[in-house]
Amino acid sequence: MLIGELAAKTGLTTKAIRFYEAQGLLQRPRRTAGGYRDYGEDTLGRISFIRVGQAVGFTLGELREVIAFRDRGQAPCCHVADMLEQKAADLDERIAELMSLRESLQALRDRASKLDPTTCPSTTVCHLIWPDARTAGVGSEI
Amino acid sequence: MLIGELAAKTGLTTKAIRFYEAQGLLQRPRRTAGGYRDYGEDTLGRISFIRVGQAVGFTLGELREVIAFRDRGQAPCCHVADMLEQKAADLDERIAELMSLRESLQALRDRASKLDPTTCPSTTVCHLIWPDARTAGVGSEI
DNA sequence: CTTGACCTTACAGTATAGGGGAAGGTGTAC
DNA sequence: GTACACCTTCCCCTATACTGTAAGGTCAAG
Incomplete structure (x- = not known):
């Protein structure tokens, strides 16, 4: 799934998705031969988490902390x-x-x-x- | 009254006072022979207005609008x-x-x-x- | 071969209210 | 004459969550 499709499915902009990656909220995805970002379905769950987190008042920085736990393999x-x-x-x-x-x-x-x-x-x-x-x-x- | 004294009397920093001037919230004061800002007592009223305005939730931009009326001679x-x-x-x-x-x-x-x-x-x-x-x-x- | 949609990086800018610090001039006291 | 406090302008930095734009690469269709 390329970034445009992911954007369409999540309602984010491609800008926002790249921004989340730069901020450490999304792991760097694999790339196609042409250098395009190529996302798996699991990214949808990540983004859903981010959106709900934001909706209940967490900053991206706070959500990044939470995601860091998960990325270290901790609950x-x-x-x-x-x-x-x-x-x-x-x-x-x-x-x-x-x-x-x-x-x-x-x-x-x-x-x-x-x-x-x-x-x-x-x-x-x-x-x-x-x-x-x-x-x-x-x-x-x- | 030099800027330091005005700052001491109002509780603002000299930085903030210069910033207000740059934003159009304070008129440019006359200068001493050495180029120092020289304020009159009226500035105390202006700054009091700004502080109270901020305290009740107005932004500096909104307060600037109000001050612009006064500076044009309108109530x-x-x-x-x-x-x-x-x-x-x-x-x-x-x-x-x-x-x-x-x-x-x-x-x-x-x-x-x-x-x-x-x-x-x-x-x-x-x-x-x-x-x-x-x-x-x-x-x-x- | 070209058009057009899509993608890439990188830099800059948005709004708010100042703070930090450099580099240098002024004014007074000793 | 020199130390020191005070003043000047100037430019960059803070936090938040992105958006805009430039300049250019990729890929499929016609």
């Missing part, structure tokens, strides 16, 4: 389980950050609805963007 | 109000995405607790990472 499952835990914790933290940001933004919107645009002083560009209680600490030293 | 408030709405909507969407991702991750963790690491087939690197109902569509064409 990566324990490592993957740890990564799942860590990723879930990171995600919880990130979501909390965004929720907090959402509240800051809401406070600014509330404020904006009460302020008169014609009274905006030029000293700080726009009075709608102003540190409230929630954004305190940022810029507060000024 | 940017209406534009800023629109941006606040848009940013809030974007953020809601992003949070929803992450929550969905969180559920996918949770499904994989639940699955992981039931699977036996010794039965992991090498065909797809690791059986812990597998498309469930929620990640369906990704990699499904394989």
Whole structure:
């Protein structure tokens, strides 16, 4: 199977496939007499793994680590389980950050609805963007 | 006020201040006889605006737009109000995405607790990472 | 023999927000 | 006069996941 066919079957671009190879996510395939990459069916499984991994939030670097286990002949499952835990914790933290940001933004919107645009002083560009209680600490030293 | 003093007062680095100038977020200041940047007190307000703007999720590019209004002598408030709405909507969407991702991750963790690491087939690197109902569509064409 | 589809490598660029360090000028203190 | 802090411009580097483009090789059909 040449790279174009593999791309068509997986929905990746040929660029992406070569990129994955360069990043160590796909083993270097055998080549045809003309120098073309020639893939076996097993590559489909590899790529499926990569796509699902990406979809649940793993970076290519993290997936490469997992693949390295497999390529060394070890089962990566324990490592993957740890990564799942860590990723879930990171995600919880990130979501909390965004929720907090959402509240800051809401406070600014509330404020904006009460302020008169014609009274905006030029000293700080726009009075709608102003540190409230929630954004305190940022810029507060000024 | 030279750049070092401005940096100390705002908590930015001199690098960042020059970078903001290059990006059009700060006007080019007057220079001393020796060629040093010489800032007035008004710059403190500008930088405060930038820091708060960043803290509520605006990019430097978006803040530059707002500043451009002010530098053209227009009040940017209406534009800023629109941006606040848009940013809030974007953020809601992003949070929803992450929550969905969180559920996918949770499904994989639940699955992981039931699977036996010794039965992991090498065909797809690791059986812990597998498309469930929620990640369906990704990699499904394989 | 030529066209066209497909493949190869390699270099550069995208967006974001700066950081690192070189090579050299300025200003003040001793 | 020289040490030292501070300033200048300039170019490259970081991470992420690729895409774009150039210049050229391979292969089957007509």
